[in-house]
Amino acid sequence: MGTVRLWTDEEAASDARVAAVFADIRVMRGSDFINNFWRALANQPAALERTWAKLKVVMMEPGELDPLTKELIYIAVSTVNGCGYCVHSHSAAARAKGMTEGQHGELLGVIGMAMETNALATALQIAVDGAFLV
Amino acid sequence: MGTVRLWTDEEAASDARVAAVFADIRVMRGSDFINNFWRALANQPAALERTWAKLKVVMMEPGELDPLTKELIYIAVSTVNGCGYCVHSHSAAARAKGMTEGQHGELLGVIGMAMETNALATALQIAVDGAFLV
Amino acid sequence: MGTVRLWTDEEAASDARVAAVFADIRVMRGSDFINNFWRALANQPAALERTWAKLKVVMMEPGELDPLTKELIYIAVSTVNGCGYCVHSHSAAARAKGMTEGQHGELLGVIGMAMETNALATALQIAVDGAFLV
Amino acid sequence: MGTVRLWTDEEAASDARVAAVFADIRVMRGSDFINNFWRALANQPAALERTWAKLKVVMMEPGELDPLTKELIYIAVSTVNGCGYCVHSHSAAARAKGMTEGQHGELLGVIGMAMETNALATALQIAVDGAFLV
Amino acid sequence: MGTVRLWTDEEAASDARVAAVFADIRVMRGSDFINNFWRALANQPAALERTWAKLKVVMMEPGELDPLTKELIYIAVSTVNGCGYCVHSHSAAARAKGMTEGQHGELLGVIGMAMETNALATALQIAVDGAFLV
Amino acid sequence: MGTVRLWTDEEAASDARVAAVFADIRVMRGSDFINNFWRALANQPAALERTWAKLKVVMMEPGELDPLTKELIYIAVSTVNGCGYCVHSHSAAARAKGMTEGQHGELLGVIGMAMETNALATALQIAVDGAFLV
Incomplete structure (x- = not known):
């Protein structure tokens, strides 16, 4: 299944915006694992950045x-x-x-x-x- | 709006099953207020009993x-x-x-x-x- | 409420396609009453014709x-x-x-x-x- | 796929509540087949009992x-x-x-x-x- | 998966209504490929004809x-x-x-x-x- | 209807974050009209800011x-x-x-x-x- 390609770590490394988000996901979660949601969203770097930034606010900020x-x-x-x-x-x-x-x-x-x-x-x-x- | 009639307290008093559920709602909630959901469901006494009984288990039992x-x-x-x-x-x-x-x-x-x-x-x-x- | 105007019988009479559908609804249902769904859909005569024609097939044909x-x-x-x-x-x-x-x-x-x-x-x-x- | 384990007959036999529901499903349906819905719900014995009891009322009682x-x-x-x-x-x-x-x-x-x-x-x-x- | 059988080209050829729709799909799309949606809907020839006819109006007519x-x-x-x-x-x-x-x-x-x-x-x-x- | 209060312009003026968003809506839209969506969301200034900022990116940026x-x-x-x-x-x-x-x-x-x-x-x-x- 899939309407877009899932980005590998190698592909992610070749795009500065994707690479930065993947790196931040790894730091914030304390794990090397990047699940397919982010690998699919990487096809749209702007959406990837926006979604991850919002997830950090909504799900991770103390409240x-x-x-x-x-x-x-x-x-x-x-x-x-x-x-x-x-x-x-x-x-x-x-x-x-x-x-x-x-x-x-x-x-x-x-x-x-x-x-x-x-x-x-x-x-x-x-x-x-x-x-x-x- | 409404596809069924909302039962008044007088009507509820005339049906033993509805009366019993309304009385139990009042006891469990510690309030005389019966909201329209139950007054609408009263048209179907079996569904009224079943739904209220389940709500007590799912929403009110300690867990x-x-x-x-x-x-x-x-x-x-x-x-x-x-x-x-x-x-x-x-x-x-x-x-x-x-x-x-x-x-x-x-x-x-x-x-x-x-x-x-x-x-x-x-x-x-x-x-x-x-x-x-x- | 409403994102479109509801057509009156007078307005319907002024558009041949709408008039024909309204007349057929009255014949098929044996009633003069035209409910608001059709009066709203009249703003789009092609959709009105298509939807009524399909409703007759799906809901009214013996099966x-x-x-x-x-x-x-x-x-x-x-x-x-x-x-x-x-x-x-x-x-x-x-x-x-x-x-x-x-x-x-x-x-x-x-x-x-x-x-x-x-x-x-x-x-x-x-x-x-x-x-x-x- | 699956967010919970599917219970085998052996596992079901080891839990009195699950065993009782599985036995009743077999009797009521006149078949040894227990589909995955019940094998998944077995992880929550109270929900299993409640859901099966309600299904019997809603879907099987004459009406x-x-x-x-x-x-x-x-x-x-x-x-x-x-x-x-x-x-x-x-x-x-x-x-x-x-x-x-x-x-x-x-x-x-x-x-x-x-x-x-x-x-x-x-x-x-x-x-x-x-x-x-x- | 599937709650109905997918019709092969051979089966489609044996039913005049299905054959006609499949032929028209191929002409309209300029391709021999018939996707599974139509092969599944072929089990209901009337629905197949109705749906394809409507798709041509809604999706293909200039507008x-x-x-x-x-x-x-x-x-x-x-x-x-x-x-x-x-x-x-x-x-x-x-x-x-x-x-x-x-x-x-x-x-x-x-x-x-x-x-x-x-x-x-x-x-x-x-x-x-x-x-x-x- | 409503599960929250709709903020008036006077109330909005008393909260710097809400006031800033309302002002920006008026500038961006070239109109004094603030619809109820924003007046309701004003109860949650952080959500108001976040939603408006995203709407500007998604709906208003040239693309x-x-x-x-x-x-x-x-x-x-x-x-x-x-x-x-x-x-x-x-x-x-x-x-x-x-x-x-x-x-x-x-x-x-x-x-x-x-x-x-x-x-x-x-x-x-x-x-x-x-x-x-x-």
Whole structure:
């Protein structure tokens, strides 16, 4: 599968912008592994730079949500969007950040519950309660 | 809007199954307020009982994810599904459970990031890295 | 709301293609009522003709699925797509074709069940069993 | 692919809850075959029990919709959600329950028609006709 | 994968309707290649005829949008729907019609931007400005 | 509707970051009008800055796709996601950039065609042709 080529490390080294992003990914993650998402995005250096820069802000900067909670939310969104690649990569990331089997099970429970009640609310076209308005 | 009637308290009182669920909602939530989701679902007493029973298990039983984290995941799923009612009700629920403005902002950031990278991974049809497989 | 104007009967009468479709809708449905979907689509006469012609084939020609079953499937698709207009119009159509409260309840049950198990299968990225392949 | 392990029969036998669900699936379906959905869900015994119990109620209890109609609705939802596993498993289930080629073709026709008109209604942001409100 | 059989040229030759569509595809595209979409749809000759006829009108008739722009829109829709097959086939079609790497990158940028702001607007449930209404 | 407050110009003036973004929007667009999307996002100044900065790059920088084509793609994505606000705002933007009725009609045609064939390809689970792989 694939609509673009996956860049090898050799190809990445030949493009200064791609090389810089790949180097930064390795430093930030403390690992030599560059997953296929970045190797595919390398075909578009501007998008690669923009996406990685944003990921660092959104997912890595210290804030009020801990890193694992962010991964759980990421899995939820990726599941509803049906993105198999993203479900795989962020489930692995969540486990690396300590997701337990119990947490995974509860995450699946909440996603499933929301999927079902979303459909019920949509099928019934329920008017929003005044109490919920800001 | 609405494809079904919203049950009043008087109507609910006339159906033993609906009355019992409404009473349990009030006890479990410690509030007299019954939001429109349940008033719409009352048209289908079996679905009302089943959905409320499951919500108690999935969202209210103590577990490894705290109640606020569950609400954040619920908002994420509801957003991707485009369920306006659910976004309203679970944003209100999250605030009632202590969601701060900062947490709301980070939630929006993660949802937006995931939406974008989901689309990139799908548009590029990226093969899953062997390292992500269980 | 609306990104286009809804055509009145007077305006429709002034465009031969729109007038012909509106007249055919009235004959086929045995009713003078033209709902807003067609009044909006009238802004694009070619799309109006094409869509109405296809609707007659897909939804009205006798076949192996009865008209009510087709409406239930239509509601299911419209619910997952979050199309409020379509949920309203096809729920009304299903009721006009005899949908009972019990059938509506079971339809909601199946949609909800499918939504939940779709998400579970996607979140778990389950490989297709060989037995399911044609 | 897969974000969790698929349980073998041997592993299932070692967990009382999983063993009980697998045994009940075999009895209810009159077949020794356990498809991968349940083998994946076995990693979360509580979700396995809950999902199977609900499936028996929603899909197997006698009601006002026949079993084949329920499968057609299931296929429709799974298609819109883009769940490849679910489309495979429920297309096989529908065939096992007697779905003909003609019915399959009409199902595809209705799904396609709904997909298209859902998009048109959303792109035009059409206001709901008063006649459709309950 | 597959829930239906892919028709070979030999099988297609044995069904007059399928043979006619396959022949027309080859003439219209100036190529002997028939991709799997049509070989799968051949199981439903009426759907095959209807879909091909519509594709010729929508995608091939001269109009106000050029063929490449139509393919970019097709890729965008297919990406949001998570249709891997469609993303592959229409990315190939866009390249055959001259899509450059730069255009592909900008397409990805717009899709990603829209995905993110769609989610923000939905999560915030923003009321439509009066200025946007027709 | 709304899960957050819409900021007035007075409130915006009291926050340096929000004030700066609002001022830049007015300069870049050559108009005093600030639509509700930005007034809602103002509750999260960091997200406001980040989103506006990215919109300027993706939608306003000169490139290989013209501004109107980008709006058509934006409408397509927003339609599939069912974002009513976004469909309204970007349909208005497309008209402001010169979208004709004919182009709007063709856009709707392509979106509808893609929606339908996406569903067919997913329901049939068609294997990707080798010819489409990069």
